[in-house]
Each structure stands twice: as C-alpha cells, then as structure tokens.
Amino acid sequence: MDNGSSAGNTITLFAVGDVTARRIDYGEPPESLFAMVHDRLKQADISFCQLEANLSNTGCLQWRYHNTWYGRCHPDNVKSLVHAGFTVISHAANHSFDYGPESLLQTIDVLRANNIQVIGVGKNLSEARKPAVVERKGIKVGFLAYISILPAEVEAREDKPGCVPIRVSTYYESNDYAPGMPPKIITIPVEEDVEAMEEDIGKLRNQVDAVVVSMHWGMHHMPGAIAMYQPKIGHRAIDAGADIIVGHHDHMLKGIEIYKDRAIFYGLGNFAEETPWHLKPPPGVRGARTSRKYQQWQSEPGWERYGGPPDSRHSMLVNCTIGKKGIQKVSVLPLWINQRAEPRILPREDEKFQGVVRYVEPFCRELGTTLRVEGDEVVVWRRGASD
Numbered sequence: 001m002d003n004g005s006s007a008g009n010t011i012t013l014f015a016v017g018d019v020t021a022r023r024i025d026y027g028e029p030p031e032s033l034f035a036m037v038h039d040r041l042k043q044a045d046i047s048f049c050q051l052e053a054n055l056s057n058t059g060c061l062q063w064r065y066h067n068t069w070y071g072r073c074h075p076d077n078v079k080s081l082v083h084a085g086f087t088v089i090s091h092a093a094n095h096s097f098d099y100g101p102e103s104l105l106q107t108i109d110v111l112r113a114n115n116i117q118v119i120g121v122g123k124n125l126s127e128a129r130k131p132a133v134v135e136r137k138g139i140k141v142g143f144l145a146y147i148s149i150l151p152a153e154v155e156a157r158e159d160k161p162g163c164v165p166i167r168v169s170t171y172y173e174s175n176d177y178a179p180g181m182p183p184k185i186i187t188i189p190v191e192e193d194v195e196a197m198e199e200d201i202g203k204l205r206n207q208v209d210a211v212v213v214s215m216h217w218g219m220h221h222m223p224g225a226i227a228m229y230q231p232k233i234g235h236r237a238i239d240a241g242a243d244i245i246v247g248h249h250d251h252m253l254k255g256i257e258i259y260k261d262r263a264i265f266y267g268l269g270n271f272a273e274e275t276p277w278h279l280k281p282p283p284g285v286r287g288a289r290t291s292r293k294y295q296q297w298q299s300e301p302g303w304e305r306y307g308g309p310p311d312s313r314h315s316m317l318v319n320c321t322i323g324k325k326g327i328q329k330v331s332v333l334p335l336w337i338n339q340r341a342e343p344r345i346l347p348r349e350d351e352k353f354q355g356v357v358r359y360v361e362p363f364c365r366e367l368g369t370t371l372r373v374e375g376d377e378v379v380v381w382r383r384g385a386s387d
Contacts, residue, residue: 010328011045011136015212015318016343017248017268020053021080022073022276030079033272036344037317040333042085045136048143049081049271050214050248051091051118055110059103061282064152069281071098073274075110080272082114088132090145090214092120092163094249097154101161120145120214121163125156128164129196131204139322142208144200147216148189148229149249166193166217168229187229194233198240205241210322213242218250218267223311224363226254226266234264243327246318252311253356255363256371256380263330263381269315274341275307306341313337314356317345319377331377348376 023030034041041047055075071093081089089111096104104121111118122128132143147154147163156162167190172183197213204211215233219225234245238259245264247254254267300310315335321328334346334356346353357378361371372379 009137010321010323011139011141012043013046013048013141013210013212013318013320013322014041014044015048015244015246015265015268015320016271017050017315018052018251018270019049019081019272020051020073020274021077021272022053022274023080024074024076025276026274030077031083033080033274033342034084036342037335038084040345044085046087046134046141047085048088048090048212048214048246049084049086050093050216050268051081051089051107051111052093052095052273054096054099054103054107056099056103056106058106059099059101061285062098062100062153068095068098068151069285070276071095072103075106078110078114078116081111081116086116087134088117088119088143090120090143090216091118092128092145092147092214092216094147094149094151094154094216096121096163097151104161117143119143120147120216121161122156123161125158125160125162125164128156128162129200131200133204133208139210139324140208141210141212141322142204143212143214144197144204145214145216146197146233148233149216149218163216164197166190166197166215166233168227185228187227189229189233194236197233198236201237201240201242209324210243210320210326211241213237213245215245215247216249217247218254220250221252221309221312222250223252224254224366230266231257231259231264234266235259238262238264244318244320244330251308253314253316253360253363255360255367256369257367258369258381261381261383262327265318268318270308270312270337270341271315271317271335271343272337272341273312274305276305303339306337306339311359314359315343316356316360316378327383329382330380331374332380333377346376348373 117132155165171186250267316332
C-alpha cells in the first residue's frame with residue numbers, strides 16, 4: 001500500500017535543541033562550531049534549532065531579580081548558523097529579552113538578512129505568532145514556536161516585542177503530614193494562551209502537509225523530570241493538528257512520548273550551547289539562586305567553556321521523514337558534546353552511542369515509548385509499524 005513514503009515523495013527534517021554560537025566572540029572561525037556535523041546537517045531538506053542568545057551588539061542588560069547577563073553574542077556569530085544550514089530557527093527563549101527589545105529585534109533582522117526564518121518572536125504578539133512555512137519537493141512543512149519559561153517582560157504583547165507565551169500557574173500541595181517535606185507541585189497552563197496556540201495550529205494545519213511545534217518549556221538540569229503542565233500542552237497541540245512537538249530548555253535529554261501516533265520530545269538537550277561560565281559577569285549581577293544543595297553538580301576542570309552537569313553531554317538529533325500524508329517516520333541520531341560545546345553524531349559502534357540510548361531509554365519507557373536501534377539511528381515511531 002502506498003503510504004506516501006516511496007522514493008522521491010519524501011523529504012527529511014532535522015531538528016535539534018539549544019544553540020548559542022560564540023566563536024566570533026572567542027576570535028575563532030565560526031565554521032568550527034559545527035565542523036563535526038556540518039556534512040550530515042547539509043543532507044537534510046529542512047533543519048531546525050532553538051537559538052538561546054541574541055545575535056546583537058545593541059540594547060542594555062535588563063536588571064531583574066535574577067539577572068541573566070549571558071544572553072547576547074556578536075551578530076556575526078550568525079555565520080555559524082548559516083554554515084550549518086539551518087532553515088528555521090525559534091528564538092522564543094528565556095534569554096531573548098536579556099538585553100531588551102532593541103537586542104531582540106536586531107536578532108530577528110540578522111536572521112532574516114541571512115535567509116533564516118525565525119519563529120516565536122516578533123515586534124509584537126501578532127508578528128510573533130506568525131508561522132514559518134518551508135516547501136521542498138512539493139511538500140510543505142509549517143513551524144510554530146511558544147515559550148513557558150517567562151522571566152519578566154519576555155512575553156510579547158500587542159504593542160511590545162517579545163515571545164509567544166504559554167503562561168503557567170504554579171501551586172503547591174502538601175504530600176506529607178510532616179512540616180517541611182517536599183510538596184507536590186501543580187502546574188496548570190493558562191487556558192487563554194493554550195486556546196491561542198490551538199487557533200494558530202488550526203489555521204496552519206490546512207496550509208501544510210506537516211505541522212512542527214517548538215516548545216521552550218520544562219525543568220532545567222533535572223534528569224528525566226517533566227512538569228505537570230507539559231503533557232497537557234503537548235496533547236492539546238496534537239489534538240489541534242500538530243504532527244510533532246520538539247521541546248528544549250532543559251539542557252539535557254528528557255523522555256519521548258507517542259500520543260495519537262505523534263511524537264512529543266520533552267527535551268532535546270543542547271546541540272551547540274557555548275556557555276561563557278568561565279567569564280566574569282558584569283559588576284552588580286546576581287548569580288543563580290539555586291543552592292548548591294539542590295543543584296547537585298559543579299563544573300569540572302576543563303569543562304568551563306561548556307559548563308553544566310555531565311548529563312548535558314548526551315544529546316540527539318531528530319530525523320523525520322515527511323511525505324504528502326504527513327510524517328512517515330521519526331528517529332534520532334545520538335550525539336556527544338565535547339568540552340568546546342561541539343556536537344558529534346555517534347556511530348553505533350561508539351560506546352557513547354549506547355551511553356546516550358541507556359540514558360534516555362528509562363525516561364521513554366516511563367512514557368510508554370519503546371526505542372529500536374536500527375543501524376546508526378534509533379527509531380522512535382514509524383507509520384504503520386505494529387507494536
């Protein structure tokens with residue numbers, strides 16, 4: 001039976017997680033960041049990533065209760081993204097407003113000037129909600145992006161630049177009769193924002209063959225943890241017509257759920273996240289509020305340029321086969337990230353390949369998803385495949 005996936009009738013989409021390119025800032029060739037994956041990335045018809053930091057030399061640091069000063073890098077770092085061949089980029093990120101509206105708007109201009117479509121952000125909420133549509137071989141793929149990680153002023157409004165928000169309310173409920181025990185944390189997405197997302201997806205659904213929804217959400221640096229609100233939003237997006245959800249922000253891999261034959265990636269981890277933790281912040285900037293007791297990790301010697309817990313060295317690239325009847329197959333290519341924040345696609349014979357699979361498999365199993373290793377890829381879902 002023809003399922004729309006015969007040779008010549010499909011295209012390939014690659015999707016990865018968080019990217020911040022700083023090679024120009026370090027005085028290094030921008031092409032070097034993706035040197036080990038460049039040839040493979042170029043094989044995709046469409047490629048997507050999440051941009052964490054502004055590409056800007058304008059604006060000024062926003063002084064919040066918790067300052068994040070590292071959300072900006074020189075605009076010439078766009079050369080790294082161009083060299084990698086990214087087609088569509090979401091900039092709906094919690095760092096997108098670190099240096100205010102001027103910096104965000106310059107980032108949008110820089111991406112567009114380099115023929116990269118940017119989603120999830122805009123000069124106002126209406127512009128930020130506009131999708132990107134890419135056509136290859138007569139197959140159209142639409143992209144939308146949202147964010148639930150919302151420091152002050154990140155969200156766009158009718159007359160204000162920013163990101164497309166899905167706000168979340170948080171409540172705490174006692175789990176034990178003993179005072180001081182950890183509570184149950186209840187997170188509920190704001191219905192108005194979810195309905196706006198559903199409206200966006202519904203409009204796009206009739207224009208394209210596949211809808212990709214990007215979500216900046218979740219709990220960072222917490223292995224395997226998924227907040228209560230995430231499945232609620234993910235399921236509503238798919239019910240509205242999304243074909244795949246690609247999540248990021250966690251900076252480490254999270255589980256994969258198959259809901260109504262659609263894949264939800266709760267966290268793709270980092271892809272090329274150059275974090276300047278080895279540099280001193282500007283005077284007066286407050287550090288992170290998380291205490292060492294709960295952080296559970298410290299940067300290791302030699303890893304200052306790519307800081308974070310060891311778990312963040314595991315990553316993966318989503319590989320989708322798309323036809324006129326939608327997504328036909330979803331697999332992942334395991335990745336390893338080195339001390340210079342450079343990703344490398346792992347062959348099956350590499351012991352790190354199995355390390356990535358062993359890391360993410362229990363999280364997937366909790367969500368009812370079985371991973372199948374086939375050659376150098378790990379198949380997540382295939383149209384028509386029996387369980």
